[in-house]
Amino acid sequence: MSLDNKESAAPAPSDFIRDIVAAHVAENKYPRIHTRFPPEPNGYLHIGHAKSICLNFGIAREFGGICNLRMDDTNPTKEDIEYVESIQADVNWLISAWADDKLGLKPKGQTPKAISEDGKRDFYLPAVTDASARSGLEPFYASDYFDQIYDYAEQLIEKGKAFVCDLTPEQTDEYRRNALESPFRNRTPEENLDLFQRMKAGEFPDGTRTLRARIDVASPNIWMRDPLIYRIRHAEHHHTGNKWCIYPMYDFAHCLSDYLEGITHSICTLEFEVHRPLYDWILESLELPRPLPRQYEFARLALGYTVMSKRKLMQLVNENLVTGWDDPRMPTISGIRRRGVTPQSLRNFAYNIGITKYNGLTDVAVLEYAIRDDLNKRAQRRLAVLRPIKVTISNYPEGKVEELDAVNNPEDESAGKRKIPFSRELFIERDDFAEVPPPKFFRLKPGGEVRLKYAYIIKCEETVKDADGHITELRCTADLDSKTGGATAARKVKGTIHWVSAAHAVDAEVRLYDRLFTVPDPGAEEDFKSTLNPHSLEIVTAKCEPSLKDAKPEERYQFERMAYFALDLDSRPGKLVLNRTITLKDTWAKEAQKW
RNA sequence: UGCCCGAUGGUGUAACGGUAGCACAAGUGACUCUGAAUCACUUUGUCUAGGUUCAAAUCCUAGUCGGGCAGCCA
Numbered sequence: 060m061s062l063d064n065k066e067s068a069a070p071a072p073s074d075f076i077r078d079i080v081a082a083h084v085a086e087n088k089y090p091r092i093h094t095r096f097p098p099e100p101n102g103y104l105h106i107g108h109a110k111s112i113c114l115n116f117g118i119a120r121e122f123g124g125i126c127n128l129r130m131d132d133t134n135p136t137k138e139d140i141e142y143v144e145s146i147q148a149d150v151n152w153l154i155s156a157w158a159d160d161k162l163g164l165k166p167k168g169q170t171p172k173a174i175s176e177d178g179k180r181d182f183y184l185p186a187v188t189d190a191s192a193r194s195g196l197e198p199f200y201a202s203d204y205f206d207q208i209y210d211y212a213e214q215l216i217e218k219g220k221a222f223v224c225d226l227t228p229e230q231t232d233e234y235r236r237n238a239l240e241s242p243f244r245n246r247t248p249e250e251n252l253d254l255f256q257r258m259k260a261g262e263f264p265d266g267t268r269t270l271r272a273r274i275d276v277a278s279p280n281i282w283m284r285d286p287l288i289y290r291i292r293h294a295e296h297h298h299t300g301n302k303w304c305i306y307p308m309y310d311f312a313h314c315l316s317d318y319l320e321g322i323t324h325s326i327c328t329l330e331f332e333v334h335r336p337l338y339d340w341i342l343e344s345l346e347l348p349r350p351l352p353r354q355y356e357f358a359r360l361a362l363g364y365t366v367m368s369k370r371k372l373m374q375l376v377n378e379n380l381v382t383g384w385d386d387p388r389m390p391t392i393s394g395i396r397r398r399g400v401t402p403q404s405l406r407n408f409a410y411n412i413g414i415t416k417y418n419g420l421t422d423v424a425v426l427e428y429a430i431r432d433d434l435n436k437r438a439q440r441r442l443a444v445l446r447p448i449k450v451t452i453s454n455y456p457e458g459k460v461e462e463l464d465a466v467n468n469p470e471d472e473s474a475g476k477r478k479i480p481f482s483r484e485l486f487i488e489r490d491d492f493a494e495v496p497p498p499k500f501f502r503l504k505p506g507g508e509v510r511l512k513y514a515y516i517i518k519c520e521e522t523v524k525d526a527d528g529h530i531t532e533l534r535c536t537a538d539l540d541s542k543t544g545g546a547t548a549a550r551k552v553k554g555t556i557h558w559v560s561a562a563h564a565v566d567a568e569v570r571l572y573d574r575l576f577t578v579p580d581p582g583a584e585e586d587f588k589s590t591l592n593p594h595s596l597e598i599v600t601a602k603c604e605p606s607l608k609d610a611k612p613e614e615r616y617q618f619e620r621m622a623y624f625a626l627d628l629d630s631r632p633g634k635l636v637l638n639r640t641i642t643l644k645d646t647w648a649k650e651a652q653k654w
Numbered sequence: 655u656g657c658c659c660g661a662u663g664g665u666g667u668a669a670c671g672g673u674a675g676c677a678c679a680a681g682u683g684a685c686u687c688u689g690a691a692u693c694a695c696u697u698u699g700u701c702u703a704g705g706u707u708c709a710a711a712u713c714c715u716a717g718u719c720g721g722g723c724a725g726c727c728a
Binding site for chain 1: 664
């Protein structure tokens with residue numbers, strides 16, 4: 060219950076975009092603030108998208124607005140329904156219980172309605188935010204506006220602001236580079252209209268003609284040099300099927316999609332900055348009656364020890380370097396989710412890194428901190444031994460079993476207690492014993508004492524070795540009065556370690572994930588794949604306390620002194636599979652490295 | 655090369671002409687039946703050079719460095 064307090068109690072974030080929005084609210088510039096999150100369904104969403112989602116939905120949340128989810132699907136050759144579905148799932152997961160009431164959708168199948176103001180032709184598609192009617196709703200699709208966008212293109216032609224160009228792709232490129240006017244630039248509106256309609260009718264093959272905006276071929280900004288706004292693509296579209304063989308370019312479709320949905324603040328990343336004059340030119344040239352959306356740009360997220368480009372992520376998937384888009388090592392939202400990270404910690408992370416126009420490289424430690432901070436408050440504590448070594452308590456009766464009390468979450472008293480069985484034969488962590496202990500080693504060593512969490516203080520009397528000299532077992536004695544609550548329980552022993560009763564332990568496949576790459580900026584490498592971390596996944600069979608048999612998918616666990624874990628979707632009754640979300644901070648590892 | 659954008663501790667950010675602050679990281683200590691968490695303390699910064707001003711991280715000029723764009727991708 061208190062988990063969300065931090066989020067709601069935190070001061071509202073402040074950044075240059077929110078400052079602008081706040082000013083617009085103060086001057087009543089718009090009836091309502093309306094943002095949008097417009098992914099292209101050509102890949103899975105990653106943590107960089109999460110930053111954008113948190114920004115756009117955050118603004119809607121803070122300023123009483125709406126944020127539309129829109130598929131920016133104007134290129135049928137790269138997009139797929141699989142991505143549409145994953146995007147919806149990821150967005151819903153990330154905003155759940157936070158901004159799901161701000162999510163703008165539309166009734167299934169609905170397209171913009173023609174409206175008329177002052178006799179001007181206009182279209183509008185309002186958003187619905189009713190979460191209870193979610194089943195009858197769907198995201199917005201730019202492809203749902205193809206009719207309207209086509210109409211706008213004809214209007215541009217009629218105004219003499221667009222023309223059909225017959226130049227080849229290579230010629231177009233050359234003309235634009237050299238600031239030359241297309242020889243087809245001065246065709247009449249009638250001829251352009253005729254040719255454009257015949258493009259639509261499918262009379263011409265791919266690449267033979269385009270529709271171009273008629274702006275200024277000498278502009279210093281390449282995107283104003285008569286940019287293409289429609290191209291021919293005889294291809295089936297995942298949402299519109301075979302209805303179209305011409306498709307609008309991003310620049311033409313995006314600003315108009317924003318307009319049709321009544322978007323007020325169109326927030327995108329820095330690389331679109333140079334497109335903004337074109338965004339404005341299109342909307343202004345059409346002389347649209349309603350308030351125009353404006354574009355604002357911020358720096359995309361770059362995160363240490365990972366790659367973020369869809370192309371590179373796609374490569375990892377296609378070349379089987381990971382198990383899929385949702386591999387827990389991937390920076391995708393689905394991978395992060397599978398790893399066990401909560402949406403809350405992702406949101407906290409997004410809040411912590413801020414919004415600027417500076418292209419930096421964010422330290423993964425910031426993400427890791429957000430994850431630990433959230434899981435520390437949330438996770439049920441459990442005892443589990445990842446790399447077991449056997450311990451026999453020689454002065455503890457054979458066959459005796461005690462049920463000891465264990466605290467479920469010291470950060471949250473309401474999480475209660477549970478019982479864990481103790482017996483003569485146990486497992487402890489191999490790393491918790493050292494035959495030749497380094498300095499400041501507070502754990503078990505020959506002749507040394509250590510506290511077993513919730514149980515007794517034990518002393519190592521003898522090590523048992525196999526023929527190769529490897530330690531196979533530790534013979535210990537327990538101070539039988541030192542049990543929690545006992546006569547000598549208050550004795551100060553420097554170390555406390557976790558353990559599991561051998562006879563009661565349940566096995567679990569535990570997947571120990573580490574960062575995918577070995578360098579802070581793999582994307583800057585000649586070959587990013589050469590920097591993959593060969594130890595990014597280690598699988599062990601852990602010995603777990605019996606209560607873990609009932610582990611639940613939605614629950615988070617901390618194996619005390621080790622790490623946070625979550626059930627993997629491969630887990631089945633009788634076959635536990637757990638993912639290590641993130642290790643606990645390990646100060647000892649740093650100390651031990653000095654030796 | 656042209657155009658656009660940016661630059662504050664190790665990293666990410668705040669300060670909107672008036673005491674350079676926060677978070678992470680790092681370090682020291684306290685506490686500890688998790689070497690976690692928590693608590694206290696500490697180290698480290700305004701790209702450079704001019705100018706405006708009583709006063710500049712902030713405004714102006716030039717430079718340096720970094721990023722982006724120059725797909726019939728988005």
